[in-house]
Amino acid sequence: MPMQAHEIEELLRETFPDAKIMVEGDDGVHMSAVVIDESFRGLNRVQQQRAVYAALKGKMDGPTGELHALALTTRVPD
Template structure:
């Protein structure tokens, strides 16, 4: 089950509507994403990344997940 970078962005945007989001990858399984959102202020990186993974709603879950790998960078705006 392949997924596009735009579909990943749409899933993330559902939880972070005002975020700056950049998703790269075109093989349908391996992606890199940058998510910059004010809601991350005061959170450590693990907390930020868990929030983004939760937004992906199972797209990364086990062998049936559409996303095989996601290099994730998260931060609050400077």
């Protein structure tokens, strides 16, 4: 079953409670997210994105994953 934007945000919020999180997309399969969080400070982009994917708890794993594609932007707050 495809994931809705609010479901993705809820999963991310568990790991990044103080982050600014914006999730968009209306087909439930191809989504985009922006996660801005202080915990990313000192991490490179790959490390930041791995942290976000880990927070999704396997929802993108393999051909049977609930989320097929997530265009992801991560950064630290200004």
